[in-house]
Amino acid sequence: xxxxxxxxxxxxxxxxxxxxxxxxxxxxxxxxxxxxxxxxxxxxxxxxxxxxxxxxxxxxxxxxxxxxxxxxxxxxxxxxxxxxxxxxxxxxxxxxxxxxxxxxxxxxxxxxxxxxxxxxxxxxxxxxxxxxxxxxxxxxxxxxxxxxxxxxxxxxxxxxxxxxxxxxxxxxxxxxxxxxxxxxxxxxxxxxxxxxxxxxxxxxxxxxxxxxxxxxxxxxxxxxxxxxxxxxxxxxxxxxxxxxxxxxxxxxxxxxxxxxxxxxxxxxxxxxxxxxxxxxxxxxxxxxxxxxxxxxxxxxxxxxxxxxxxxxxxxxx
Numbered sequence: 001x002x003x004x005x006x007x008x009x010x011x012x013x014x015x016x017x018x019x020x021x022x023x024x025x026x027x028x029x030x031x032x033x034x035x036x037x038x039x040x041x042x043x044x045x046x047x048x049x050x051x052x053x054x055x056x057x058x059x060x061x062x063x064x065x066x067x068x069x070x071x072x073x074x075x076x077x078x079x080x081x082x083x084x085x086x087x088x089x090x091x092x093x094x095x096x097x098x099x100x101x102x103x104x105x106x107x108x109x110x111x112x113x114x115x116x117x118x119x120x121x122x123x124x125x126x127x128x129x130x131x132x133x134x135x136x137x138x139x140x141x142x143x144x145x146x147x148x149x150x151x152x153x154x155x156x157x158x159x160x161x162x163x164x165x166x167x168x169x170x171x172x173x174x175x176x177x178x179x180x181x182x183x184x185x186x187x188x189x190x191x192x193x194x195x196x197x198x199x200x201x202x203x204x205x206x207x208x209x210x211x212x213x214x215x216x217x218x219x220x221x222x223x224x225x226x227x228x229x230x231x232x233x234x235x236x237x238x239x240x241x242x243x244x245x246x247x248x249x250x251x252x253x254x255x256x257x258x259x260x261x262x263x264x265x266x267x268x269x270x271x272x273x274x275x276x277x278x279x280x281x282x283x284x285x286x287x288x289x290x291x292x293x294x295x296x297x298x299x300x301x302x303x304x305x306x307x308x309x310x311x312x313x314x315x316x317x
Contacts, residue, residue, distance in 0.1 A: 207255035
């Protein structure tokens with residue numbers, strides 16, 4: 001209810017709550033902005049240190065009272081007093097930020113910090129939960145970063161400078177001592193929310209890491225039962241590991257064939273069978289279209305997302 005009510009309030013600045021495919025929108029927007037980035041403009045990615053666990057609860061509850069009064073009684077009962085967390089023999093008093101695992105935690109955080117986003121003046125100004133991205137002239141971005149520092153400190157939020165990034169053309173000299181402390185990236189190496197924005201070594205490394213992780217998972221799945229292994233492969237180690245790369249230019253990447261081959265190998269080893277090309281094509285379909293395993297619907301979905309249907313003709317349910 002809260003996300004739906006605040007959708008118009010958040011959009012288009014905050015894309016992490018109540019906005020369907022907000023991650024994709026953020027990645028595509030930043031990519032297009034960088035493609036047309038003027039020579040004297042920059043893009044800055046701002047990262048807070050332990051943001052969700054640092055936010056003042058007084059400010060959080062006040063924001064709920066201002067914009068979500070229907071949820072205030074519930075939030076007040078949950079966050080007006082410290083809660084006790086147990087860790088072995090120790091007891092920890094939780095007094096700041098939304099609780100880990102609270103389903104409305106992202107909503108509470110975004111509702112509290114969104115007025116800050118609305119006050120920023122950079123041409124590119126968007127957030128995905130606690131990840132903020134700014135773009136514009138060096139002067140406007142520097143002023144916005146200073147505003148984030150000032151207002152963030154009032155909310156008990158501080159920047160993690162080592163994880164902030166400055167993206168600009170090679171020949172641009174950035175003035176302002178604080179912006180100069182941010183790690184600087186080439187435009188071709190830029191990534192957002194874990195998704196590389198352009199074909200580059202960063203994209204190659206992302207796919208190489210995913211293939212290595214799947215290889216390691218396939219070896220380790222041999223020590224559990226076949227049914228459990230299939231469930232783990234479907235839900236954790238295969239398509240879910242690469243779905244964030246659907247926003248990257250991966251349609252013709254060579255690693256797609258390797259990843260698909262690893263999936264086939266995993267199915268064959270788990271089921272102790274050898275699949276012909278025709279059988280693997282059958283397995284790649286959802287059950288409604290005659291597929292052999294419901295789990296492999298996700299594999300078909302993965303191949304479709306990355307334009308991999310040239311090798312396998314896939315029909316999605």
